[in-house]
Structures are given as C-alpha cells and as structure tokens.
Amino acid sequence: MKLILGNKAYSTWSLRPWLILKRCGATFDEVMIGLNEADTAEQIARHAPAGKVPALEVEGVTIWDSLAIALWAEECYPDAALWPADDHARWVARSVVCEMHSAFGTLRNDLGMGPDHPMVGEPGEAHAPSDALSADIRRMVAMWKDAKGRFGEGGPYLFGEWSVADAFFTPVAARFRHFRIDLTAHGDDGTAADYCRALLAQPDFLEWSAAGLAEIG
C-alpha cells in the first residue's frame, strides 16, 4: 500500500489521510511529491487521475481525495474506531468533516501553506484577517464549540476520543498557529484554543512535523 503525498512542510490535504492511516496502525510506503515544482503536475499525474495529492494505491486500485481515503479506512479498519461510537456524535462528526471538506475556501486561500508559510516549526507573522476570512474563522470556532460542548467531554479531541474529524482539523490548527490568528477575537472562549493545542500536540502530528522540518532544513 502506498500513500502518495505532498511535502510534509505544507501539504495540508496530505496530512489528513496520513494521520488516519497512522491511527489504523496501517503499514504503508510514502511516495512524496514536491509541490510547486516544475514537474509537480507530471509527477502527480503518474498516480492520481485528478492531478492532486493525496492518493492511496492499494490492491491495484487508486483511491484519490482525502475524504475517500478516510471512508476506505473506515471500511478496512473497523477496529480503529475512526468515528465516534455514539450515534448522535457520529452524525455530527460526519457533518463537520463534510463541512470542512466542502467549505472554508477563504480560510484555505488566505491562510495558505507553502514554502513561505510552512505548517511546521515556529509561527510566522501575524495575519490580519479580511471580513470574509473572519467569517470563516468565526464559523470554525462556533462549530468546534458546539461539537466539543455536546460530545467532547471524554477527552481532548473534538468528540472526546480521537476521530476522523481531528485529522481534518489538524491542518486548520497548524494554519491558525502559523498565522497567529487571535481566536478570542472570533468568539473563542478558550475551547478552540485548547482544541488546537491538543491537535498540535498529537504524537503523530509531532512525527509529521519533525519530517516536515527536516524537509525545509
């Protein structure tokens, strides 16, 4: 099994399935494709029909898109408890994951990760959010507060125990850290900041970060 991914210093989409596969205890090889390089498109096209990473090659089949890989992992690793066991928590967990996947375009664009803005290492300069970005951050903070308040008592993660939702929000926590986003100015009562700290302290994310730091020296 091979996970095709971008640079660990700044491929936020690749981080999601990597964290999920680690949680599953899966054994996999990594094929790293340098992003923003002259031959990036050609390299990705060898593996992924949509021309994006991540993609997973398994049993001669390619699964592309981080959400599709998460759904595959749920099927193949039922004991990994990738989603909350409680029905209501699981329905909401799937909702927040799908919202992350299909919305927050301004957040992704304005807080983009790349060679000048790595998601690993020390934070960069503070970013002054536009109104549109502030709206995305407010929605994120409110969504986290709601989920954490209703379902997150049993542990540091959004639904208590670790779930796919945390894989999808770890890159967001890294963006907020890098761009020094003041979450209290966006309605946070401390819940979102604590959650970000928990995500950035996950041992698997620390392993990813160390590799990302090594990439950029």
Ligand SMILES: N[C@@H](CCC(=O)N[C@@H](CS)C(=O)NCC(=O)O)C(=O)O
């Ligand atoms: N919907 C995709 C999005 C993946 C995506 O945008 N990947 C970026 C890297 S972080 C990419 O492949 N960029 C390369 C390019 O556009 O040349 C997913 O969730 O996997």
